[in-house]
Amino acid sequence: MELLDKLAILSDAAKYDVACTSCGVDRQAVKGQLGATTAAGICHAFSADGRCVTLLKVLLSNACAYDCAYCVNRRGNDVPRATFTARELAELTIGFYRRNYIEGLFLSSGVLRNPDYTTEQMCEAIRILRDEYGFRGYIHAKAVPGTSEELLVRLGVLVDRMSLNIEFPSETSLKALAPQKAKEGIVRPMGFIRDGIKANYQDKRLSTVRRTRFVPAGQSTQMIIGASPETDHHILKLSAGLYQKFELARVFFSAYIPVNRDPLLPALSEAPLLREHRLYQADWLMRFYQFDVDEIIDAEHPMLDPLIDPKCGWALNHIDQFPAEINKVPYEMLLRIPGVGVRGAKRIAMARRERRLRFEDLKRLNITLKRAKYFITCNGAFAEGVLFDPVGIYNQLVADARGRRRKGVLDGQLSLFAEPEADMGAWGQAANVSPTWSAQALAAAGKSAVVPPEVAAQGARLLAAS
Amino acid sequence: MSVAFSYLYDGTLEGLLSAVFTAFQRRECPEDIVTEAGLQESLFVSYEPLSTDLEQAERVQAGIVNKLGPANYDNVKRVFLSDDQRKGGIILRYLQYTLRQGPHSCTHLANPVVHDFEEVLSVVSKEAHYMLQFVRFAQLEGGVFFSRIEPKASVVPLIMDHFAERFNVQPFMIHDARHQLTGVFDTQKWWLLDARELQLPEQTSSEDEFQSLWQCFFDTVAIQERRNPTCQRNFMPKRFWGNMCEQIPAQLRHRRPQTTTPTQAARQLLPA
Ligand code: SF4
Numbered sequence: 001m002e003l004l005d006k007l008a009i010l011s012d013a014a015k016y017d018v019a020c021t022s023c024g025v026d027r028q029a030v031k032g033q034l035g036a037t038t039a040a041g042i043c044h045a046f047s048a049d050g051r052c053v054t055l056l057k058v059l060l061s062n063a064c065a066y067d068c069a070y071c072v073n074r075r076g077n078d079v080p081r082a083t084f085t086a087r088e089l090a091e092l093t094i095g096f097y098r099r100n101y102i103e104g105l106f107l108s109s110g111v112l113r114n115p116d117y118t119t120e121q122m123c124e125a126i127r128i129l130r131d132e133y134g135f136r137g138y139i140h141a142k143a144v145p146g147t148s149e150e151l152l153v154r155l156g157v158l159v160d161r162m163s164l165n166i167e168f169p170s171e172t173s174l175k176a177l178a179p180q181k182a183k184e185g186i187v188r189p190m191g192f193i194r195d196g197i198k199a200n201y202q203d204k205r206l207s208t209v210r211r212t213r214f215v216p217a218g219q220s221t222q223m224i225i226g227a228s229p230e231t232d233h234h235i236l237k238l239s240a241g242l243y244q245k246f247e248l249a250r251v252f253f254s255a256y257i258p259v260n261r262d263p264l265l266p267a268l269s270e271a272p273l274l275r276e277h278r279l280y281q282a283d284w285l286m287r288f289y290q291f292d293v294d295e296i297i298d299a300e301h302p303m304l305d306p307l308i309d310p311k312c313g314w315a316l317n318h319i320d321q322f323p324a325e326i327n328k329v330p331y332e333m334l335l336r337i338p339g340v341g342v343r344g345a346k347r348i349a350m351a352r353r354e355r356r357l358r359f360e361d362l363k364r365l366n367i368t369l370k371r372a373k374y375f376i377t378c379n380g381a382f383a384e385g386v387l388f389d390p391v392g393i394y395n396q397l398v399a400d401a402r403g404r405r406r407k408g409v410l411d412g413q414l415s416l417f418a419e420p421e422a423d424m425g426a427w428g429q430a431a432n433v434s435p436t437w438s439a440q441a442l443a444a445a446g447k448s449a450v451v452p453p454e455v456a457a458q459g460a461r462l463l464a465a466s
Numbered sequence: 467m468s469v470a471f472s473y474l475y476d477g478t479l480e481g482l483l484s485a486v487f488t489a490f491q492r493r494e495c496p497e498d499i500v501t502e503a504g505l506q507e508s509l510f511v512s513y514e515p516l517s518t519d520l521e522q523a524e525r526v527q528a529g530i531v532n533k534l535g536p537a538n539y540d541n542v543k544r545v546f547l548s549d550d551q552r553k554g555g556i557i558l559r560y561l562q563y564t565l566r567q568g569p570h571s572c573t574h575l576a577n578p579v580v581h582d583f584e585e586v587l588s589v590v591s592k593e594a595h596y597m598l599q600f601v602r603f604a605q606l607e608g609g610v611f612f613s614r615i616e617p618k619a620s621v622v623p624l625i626m627d628h629f630a631e632r633f634n635v636q637p638f639m640i641h642d643a644r645h646q647l648t649g650v651f652d653t654q655k656w657w658l659l660d661a662r663e664l665q666l667p668e669q670t671s672s673e674d675e676f677q678s679l680w681q682c683f684f685d686t687v688a689i690q691e692r693r694n695p696t697c698q699r700n701f702m703p704k705r706f707w708g709n710m711c712e713q714i715p716a717q718l719r720h721r722r723p724q725t726t727t728p729t730q731a732a733r734q735l736l737p738a
Contacts, residue, residue, distance in 0.1 A: 004678060007679055007682055007683055007686075008682055008686055010688055011682075011683050011686045013688045014687075015686065015689055016689070027631050029588070029631035031634055033631050033632070033634075034632070034634075034635050036632040042598055042599055043599055043701070044599055044600070045599075045600070045684060045702060045710070046690035046697070046698045046701040046702040047684060047687050047698070048685075048693055048695060048698055049688045049689050049692035049693050049694050049697075049698070050694035050695075050696070050697025050698045050700075050701065051687075051692070051694070053684065056683065066614060068688045070561055095672075095676045095679070096676070096679075096680060096683075098603065098605075098611065098633065099602060099603045099604065099605075099611070099676060099680070100601050100602060100603050100613070100629075103603065114599075126592070136632075137632075142473075194593060196541075203722040214576065239539050257692075259690065269689065271691050271692065273692065293560075298615055299539075320710060347575055349576065351548075351573070351575040351576040352576075353570075353573070353576060353724075354571075354573075354574040355576055355577075357576060361576040364575070364576050364581045365575050367574060
């Protein structure tokens with residue numbers, strides 16, 4: 001088979017893995033060797049779906065022995081199969097890297113014979129890259145569930161990041177949809193990698209000899225959203241637990257895209273991209289904005305509001321903490337203002353040392369007032385035309401967001417993904433959807449949520465339920 | 467009413483810094499510091515041409531480094547590399563403000579003078595980062611890797627270190643066709659060439675193959691169900707696509723014209 005055909009098959013088979021980042025490790029260049037990495041990572045292109053392309057993301061092989069219900073590569077599917085030789089893969093990576101197409105390699109694989117055999121093949125390809133080509137670029141390897149610890153160590157000292165996908169937000173779903181991947185086969189190696197990373201830090205003090213670090217960019221995981229009945233509350237709790245327990249660098253969410261027909265799988269009309277987007281927003285709040293998972297969502301209202309972002313949802317539910325006076329509130333509170341990002345909060349904190357900020361000044365600091373204006377005052381005054389009424393603000397935010405989506409404009413930094421119109425059909429697939437959190441909490445506070453006609457079409461069912 | 471006046475300088479960083487020196491020395495506030503090319507004839511502005519004085523420039527440089535720190539001098543250099551016509555005046559007013567107020571004043575982001583400076587600075591820095599992302603090299607006969615770019619600011623000097631480090635095992639050239647500036651790296655050191663046109667050797671025979679492989683990969687990784695061209699263009703503006711091989715429409719691929727003339731740079735790099 002031609003290399004081009006192999007690449008087509010094996011990149012096509014790998015494209016559903018979303019964890020394509022090249023960040024987490026700063027490795028300086030060395031004279032005489034190819035490559036380096038930067039802590040922030042570099043995106044080298046953006047594909048037609050708007051996702052960042054930073055690593056050569058391929059499978060070593062799609063000739064998989066397993067039969068996971070949701071996967072294109074399942075044994076039972078009649079699709080063309082291919083397997084790279086270790087050398088082909090190494091040469092391809094180097095060829096791309098030297099042309100500045102990529103930061104490195106993201107290698108995963110279907111189960112070739114058995115987990116250990118597969119991992120050995122992966123190790124060999126990466127060994128050629130590191131040893132023969134002296135390659136210092138980024139390598140992310142997805143470990144195959146069930147791989148022996150000995151091989152995990154071999155792989156771990158060759159790569160920068162490792163990941164094991166937990167695949168589904170619960171063991172029941174995993175059992176049903178990926179019968180050959182036991183929870184133990186995923187969770188145990190995750191614990192093993194965590195310990196390995198820790199042990200490595202201890203080594204650092206003990207030995208001054210040149211040593212190879214173990215998984216320096218940390219480990220990550222991924223789960224599929226919308227193919228199984230778990231709620232957002234369940235998912236966010238789980239991911240908070242994963243960050244804590246396994247000290248993960250990232251938890252990725254992947255909107256379920258139906259590729260197989262299987263009675264076990266839901267028939268979605270379209271991928272739940274908006275839901276995925278909201279989950280990422282919530283994830284960001286936890287990782288960069290010092291929010292606790294229980295502040296963002298609770299068991300009584302277990303789904304994130306599709307109509308507004310979770311930070312706005314939080315602010316509306318804690319309206320007693322607002323308005324925030326830009327010239328006074330501490331940095332931590334600046335971070336909590338909807339529409340103000342980490343950068344924005346820092347800029348405000350810096351600039352207000354020189355002068356009392358007015359709304360014009362905020363514009364000069366490149367703070368977008370679109371959402372923020374409802375929640376802030378400058379020198380005691382609201383922005384022109386702002387009425388500080390939570391129900392009114394909610395409705396306004398919903399209307400604004402819909403207008404933006406219609407124009408195809410995306411919200412701020414988080415908009416890595418499309419936001420289609422909130423489609424309650426696909427949305428509700430997860431479970432019996434309960435009323436949205438923000439709207440219900442408003443109602444609980446004794447404020448009836450007014451549903452303007454333009455919102456009614458989309459959200460009426462949810463809002464009215466309270 | 468006194469007539470407004472501006473300084474004229476020769477377009478070099480040294481020239482601009484000399485002009486700043488003059489303004490400080492004479493305690494003057496010129497409207498702007500412009501080059502011959504950027505000059506807009508006006509009845510209400512008079513222009514005074516200044517000569518470039520290396521010693522003066524170095525004194526200003528030392529002043530900035532000592533008072534505001536090396537990072538701020540670096541920022542001044544970055545703003546200087548911008549295509550913004552107002553950069554001379556912006557740098558002058560920024561230095562007048564910050565050198566008087568001290569290093570903390572560089573964070574006075576709501577101050578109009580600091581704001582203008584920061585705004586231009588962020589355009590240049592963004593453009594430099596875009597180049598780290600979107601530069602594409604093609605291998606030429608003889609082994610040199612070549613890239614053609616058309617950035618909105620003259621950022622070649624800002625990106626050479628990055629590539630010279632990670633690609634220290636391969637000679638390469640980055641040709642900025644818009645600012646007629648070429649960065650050349652020979653695996654030991656890098657330098658800049660003022661090159662209007664370059665005559666280059668052919669691409670190697672394996673180059674086409676790598677480009678097809680990359681195009682194939684690039685087309686394949688996109689998920690149909692998630693198609694989102696708006697998002698794609700937000701992150702990767704269309705103005706870069708012309709120099710990125712994966713963005714060339716299928717029917718035009720492999721038939722790209724080479725850039726033209728004096729071979730100096732390429733020859734120096736190539737084995738005879
Ligand atoms: S193990 Fe399951 S998910 Fe992985 S490639 Fe095989 S069938 Fe697909």
